[in-house]
Amino acid sequence: MGVSGNIQAQEIQTKKQRFLEAYAAAGTITEAAEIAAIGRRCHYRWMDADPEYAKAFVSATEQAADRLEQEARRRAIEGTTEPVWYRGQKVGAVQKYSDTLLIFLLKGCRPEKYADRRWYVEQSGPGGGPIQVDASVSRVAALTPEERREALEELRKMDTDADKDT
Numbered sequence: 001m002g003v004s005g006n007i008q009a010q011e012i013q014t015k016k017q018r019f020l021e022a023y024a025a026a027g028t029i030t031e032a033a034e035i036a037a038i039g040r041r042c043h044y045r046w047m048d049a050d051p052e053y054a055k056a057f058v059s060a061t062e063q064a065a066d067r068l069e070q071e072a073r074r075r076a077i078e079g080t081t082e083p084v085w086y087r088g089q090k091v092g093a094v095q096k097y098s099d100t101l102l103i104f105l106l107k108g109c110r111p112e113k114y115a116d117r118r119w120y121v122e123q124s125g126p127g128g129g130p131i132q133v134d135a136s137v138s139r140v141a142a143l144t145p146e147e148r149r150e151a152l153e154e155l156r157k158m159d160t161d162a163d164k165d166t
Contacts, residue, residue, distance in 0.1 A: 016046060020056050024063035069105075076102035 015038055023032035033040045046053045079097040083090050106114040125131040143151065 015042070016050075016053055016056075019043060020053075020060045023057070024060040025067070027064035027068065072098075072101045072105060076105055 015036060019032050019036040019038055019042075022035035023029065026032050026035060029040055029043055033043060043057075047057060075098045077097070079095045081093050082096050084092040084094055103114070107116075123131060140148070140151075
């Protein structure tokens with residue numbers, strides 16, 4: 001690679017680094033591209049062509065997510081100061097906190113305690129192993145296309161009738 005090739009490669013590396021830093025701070029590809037003075041498509045070409053860049057982008061994405069989480073924590077715990085107005089005059093300020101953000105943070109850090117409960121039923125086959133399903137002998141697979149259409153129409157009619165009853 002000649003001198004001009006080395007210079008071009010260095011310029012591209014500089015642009016990549018500038019974009020990644022901007023993305024870690026801004027959190028959106030569009031804004032990061034504007035800050036780094038590149039086209040959005042450059043980022044996608046780099047993602048496809050450069051595995052090291054793709055790996056660095058994952059890291060920048062984590063940094064952007066950490067910034068969001070920090071801001072959510074700040075708004076939930078420290079709150080934001082909002083002015084109080086009376087008859088067109090600012091008469092004071094009140095500290096507002098985000099209960100919603102606090103709930104999301106709790107669900108994220110202690111899901112076993114705060115996450116919405118989901119109930120799962122686990123089924124297993126003989127000896128606790130997997131259940132074997134042979135789709136070729138399932139009742140639906142055995143139907144002709146016409147029989148499937150008829151069954152679907154019947155199910156749709158049942159749904160419509162059920163909706164009418166409620």
